């Protein structure tokens with residue numbers, strides 16, 4: 232027993248290491264770890280994007296890199312990189328092995344970090360991409376402004392965990408040979424252990440590691456638990472800071488003046504289309520998913536100011552049809568003209584077009600990391616390039632018009648479903664689109680919240696010209712009361728085809744086809 236105590240817990244030997252641990256050990260271990268984490272993120276972030284690239288060469292290159300450096304024991308990489316780089320003539324840091332060790336550990340870390348970030352990015356709901364794209368954002372801004380910020384938040388626990396691993400891996404750097412002043416924790420323990428012929432110094436160093444890693448492990452678990460319970464992971468102080476910023480943003484008064492246009496100028500100027508002009512014209516529109524034909528030679532048109540309601544059983548192609556109209560769904564056959572032009576295929580014109588086509592989704596797809604106000608301002612600034620203050624005025628006006636003037640600084644998670652959907656409508660409306668698409672906008676709402684959203688949609692359809700004239704709308708809905716009351720035309724779809732279309736009274740009171748009769752029987 233005393234043998235064990237003396238071998239591992241000899242107090243005087245243990246105390247011998249304490250000054251070195253405090254003077255150089257912690258400093259170097261943490262320096263190496265911090266640098267490696269930062270460089271690891273700098274390499275890992277683009278790597279994570281490469282790993283999900285659509286370009287095969289890029290994707291494969293990233294995966295090979297990740298596979299190699301995750302698959303190799305860290306010590307092998309540290310030897311090969313740490314000794315190999317200077318040996319091969321790459322000597323920006325002279326002969327000192329310390330920085331080369333940091334590079335080696337960074338490379339190992341980058342492979343893990345890339346995987347963590349990739350998982351984070353891929354965990355962000357597809358609806359977020361669709362919402363951003365439907366507002367006219369290009370691929371890159373969608374990634375950097377919408378997807379990446381959300382993905383990172385989700386992987387904060389995993390990244391913290393990775394930091395702990397890097398702290399542990401930093402001990403391996405000793406194999407490169409370190410100067411006395413550059414020794415990290417493990418090397419210090421090893422030195423004194425060899426000098427004294429006793430293991431107690433190493434045990435002391437082990438404790439020094441645990442002093443930092445154990446609290447951090449618990450921090451990870453705590454963050455993980457908080458996030459699983461849907462609570463924000465940022466510390467309260469930071470949260471308060473962001474909340475204050477949101478409030479300040481929202482609190483500055485919206486000056487109602489003649490100079491604040493209700494619509495972005497460029498848009499207002501273009502609103503010269505005569506009522507009744509064909510805005511969307513599809514001929515024999517066909518969409519295939521593999522062997523499955525989701526849209527089968529669909530032909531229809533939508534005219535300025537018209538409200539077209541699309542009804543039909545689930546899976547009949549209603550969403551696919553809407554998604555064609557803003558280019559979220561590529562078309563396999565037929566023609567689609569929009570605003571008098573063939574549907575654009577190139578990225579630039581397509582984004583410009585999407586900015587003019589508002590889309591409201593069943594699941595709202597608000598950006599959860601932005602306040603209601605920022606959600607609405609976002610595309611005004613990013614896509615329409617309206618200056619900040621003016622964008623804010625337009626956004627406040629749009630939010631007031633849907634009855635949310637009091638909720639400007641609320642994050643989506645703090646709003647009811649009905650309120651979220653109204654923010655989503657405001658977000659689209661603020662862009663002053665030429666047509667609005669609603670895909671079952673009320674299907675995800677509790678029954679008592681449906682009415683408020685339908686009322687807003689109805690008021691849009693009946694908007695007096697002074698407020699920007701009635702909105703042209705294509706509305707996929709199961710709300711037959713709404714369709715009957717508001718629609719100029721009702722389109723009934725089944726199995727990818729338009730079976731019947733006509734006025735509400737034609738469709739609801741005098742259905743001709745058996746399929747429509749059956750459908751109406753089932754839902755009414």
Ligand code: ADP
Pocket residue numbers: 520523525543544545546547548549550551552
């Ligand atoms: P609806 O909105 O009328 O319920 P959708 O337009 O969403 O119907 O879908 C029509 C059909 O196409 C469905 O059978 C659906 O399963 C299929 N579908 C839709 N999107 C895809 C996709 N990305 N891949 C494969 N099949 C799809």
Ligand code: MG
Pocket residue numbers: 549550551670671
């Ligand atoms: Mg649908």
